[in-house]
Structure formats: C-alpha cells, structure tokens
Amino acid sequence: MKKFLTVLLVAISFASFMGCSKRNTKQFVIGLDDAFPPLGFRDENNEIVGYDVDLAREVALRLGKEFVAQPINWSAKEQELATGRIDCIWSGFTMTPERLEAMAFTKPYLNNAQVVVVKKGSNVKTLADLSGKIVGVQSESSAQDAINDAPEFKESLKKIIEFSENVTALNDLEIGNVDAVVLDLVVADYMITQGDKPLVILEESLAPEQYGIGFAKNNTELRDKVQKILEEMEADGTVAQISNSWFGKNLSVIGK
Template identity: 60%
Template sequence: MKKIIAVLCGLMACLSMASAAKKGNKFVLGLDDSFPPMGYRDADNNIVGYDIDLAKEVTKRLGLELVCQPIDWSAKEMELKTGKIDCIWNGFTMTEERQKKMAFTSAYLENAQVVVVRADSGIKTLADLNGKKVGVQAGSSAQDALEEAKDFKASLKEVVEFQENVTALNDLEIKSIDGVVMDLIVANYCIQQGKKDFVVLEETLSPEKYGIAFSKKNRKLRDSVQQTLEAMAKDGILAEITKKWFGSDISKIGK
C-alpha cells in the first residue's frame, strides 16, 4: 500500500512539474508602454517598439510566449524582484548601482541623457536653463542623471516630475516647463515622429548604455537571451530590426 501511495505521489509530482513547466513557458517583459521607440502603444493600442521586435524574435527562437506587461516604472525593480516580470526590457540604462542588484545582458545600444527644449526658446546650453523649470520622468535614468548633476540641478528654479516623457513633452510644447531631461534615443525619435519644434541641447548630462535586466536568481534565462541576441547579430536579423527603427545599424551586440 505504501508503495502504491508512493507511486501515486510520484505521478502527481510529475504532473505538477509538467503543469509548472507549461505555465513557465511565458516570457513576461516589463516595460513602460509610453517610451517610444523602445516600447509604446500604437494607434490601435498595440504595444510595439524596437525592444518589442527584438523580444519577439528572441522568444520565438527560444520557444517562449512573449507577454508584454506594462508596469509602474518607479516600481520596476520590485516587480522584477517579486517575480511578477521576467525582465526589464525597455531602454533600461545600465548603472553601477543597478548592476549590483540585477543581472544584465551586455549593452545592446548606446545612449545619453540630454535636455530637450523648444526651438524658439533661445536656450542653447545647460547654463541657459538657470532659473528655469525642467521636467523629468519619475524613477527614470534621466532623474538619476539630474540628481548626479548637482550644480545643474541647483541652478534650476524647479524640477517637475512626470509619469512618462510624452506628458512632459506636451507640457514643454504648451510652455508649462522650459525643458525635459530624457534619453537621447527617445528624444530624437519623438521629435522626428511627432514633428515637434524641439531641439536637443548638445551638452549631455551623462553617457550611458541600454541593457536587459533579469533577477540574479534567473541568470540562466539572461544567458539564453544573450546568446540568442548574439546569434541574431551573426545572421543579420538584429541589424535588420535596428535599421527598421533607427535607419542604420546602431546596435552594439557582437561589435
């Protein structure tokens, strides 16, 4: 009888593992869904973007189902830590502090934190923003860069926090603020696609690189994604996707 119970228990355990494996077939990508061109919603409310196209190809090759999960960007690290998402893949800057807490892939794009202003504002340098109001996305790398640029921040009249860059740029357009600190890649894309009368100041607050972040407990998945991106670089698909979004191959994988 004990043997029969043991066998039944074993079978139940196997079924449970199979069920868990099936549930684990999903690849949950955490993102800010208002961060073009990396990840955002199109006119039909579908989540699209450069990172999304990369993730679709990666998950297809790994035999995983991609789930794009919008998250509160200011709580992104907690979402990853608690296992609600498998990775943060959304133009995520690799800082020294973040690399202590998370397992990153190698950098796949280079970026910088810059300030966007209205073309007719007369603002040409960071110094010209002395006494002005500047917007920034809460919990973003732009906010981190602004905090580190202590003299520049101290020169400002006010720093206004926004939930996303789109709203900040709208406030810039209606002259509620005088500038927006944000990612260079995103700034250029928004200006080009939105045909806004904005310019990016030449001075940057900080150079940086984008990487994909995983929990340190999930290094195997990180390694699988890294290896797949490298394979995509070799067979030309990575370059193809990058050219689609940026006009040229500015990707860094395999270079």
C-alpha cells in the same frame, strides 16, 4: 481552525508557486514602460510595439516560448522583477552601477545619453542657460538620476517637475509649462522626428549611458540564454533589420 487555515494558506502558496513556475516555462514575459517610443509604446490600435518589443519577440520565438509584453509601473520595476511577475526588465533600461549590483544584466545592446530638449527658438543653448529655469523629467527614470548626479546643475534650476511619462513632459514643454525636458537621446530623437515637433536637442548632454536587459540576480541562466540568442541575431542580420525598420540605420552595439 487555525490548523485548517495554516494548511489552506500553504496550499494556496504552493498553487501560486506552481502557477508561476508553469508561466515561466511557457512564457517569456518582459516588463516595460508602454509609453517609451520607439523602444516600447502603444500604436494607433493600442498594440504594444517598438524596437525592444521586436527584439524581445524574436528572442522569445527562439527560446520556444510565448512572448508577453507586460506594462509595469516604472517606479516599481524592481519589485515587479523580484516578485517573479516578469522575467526581465526590457525597456531602454540604463545600466547603472547600482542596478548592475542588484540585478543580472546582459551586455549592452544600445548606446544612449541623457539629453535636454527645448523649444525651437528658445534662448537656452547650453546646460548653463537652464539656470533659474523649470525642467521636466520622468519620475524614477535615468534622466532623473542624471540630474541628481549633477548637483551643481540641479541646484541651478528653479524647479524640477516630475511626470509619469516622457510624452506628457514633452507636451508640457510645447505649451510652455516647462522650459526644458531631460530624457533619453534615443527617445527624444524619435519623438521629435516622428511627431514633427517644434523641439530641438541641446548638443551638450548630461550623461552617456548604455541600455541592457535586467534579470533577477539569481536568474543568470535565462540571462545567458537571451545574451546568446541576441548575439546570434546580430550575426545573422536580424538585429540590423529590426534597427533599420525603427531608426533607419543599425544602432546596435551587440557583440561590439
């Protein structure tokens, strides 16, 4: 019986491996946060859209693969990549020293910064004004990392409330449950502008950063193919066209 079970488990493992291999040869699967406008989010038809999604879809086409946008639990993104469920993390993914050590990244494709958003008319004008205030942040995000990397700023806060997504955090800011929200500049600017929200971004930011696409450490072959295609898309004007459709201008730093 034990021998039979062993053989069965080996067969299942082999079948699973083959299934993953088959998927990898025919699909290009990106892991993303589907509540992260304008990079990746759900529209009124519940379809996943966004700047990163459009870029990745075109990359998949040029790779000759089926494009799949796979929403993931952002707090478990590294595990999703390690298990092979996704080919890469492509979702406004900040390139930090720790992540660069653990993964194979493309070169940067967008510049960003971690900024503070407050309600219009708020008496908070600088980071120092947040002393004794309640600040919201997305759990396991680069914004949370930026707060943790600024210990004096963090200690000055009354409380930090973690949210599963930025949309909820900004809604809580509007109704007064928090005094400010720390999040990505690209996201904050888009959500405030498109949603016509009574919010403003402080001029003083916490941390400048860059977005890249993260692959498993040993998957440099696919990483290099994607990088080459992105540079080709930049050269032929495809990236500029996609950026203009989302931002009204070309924000790309590919090849720059």
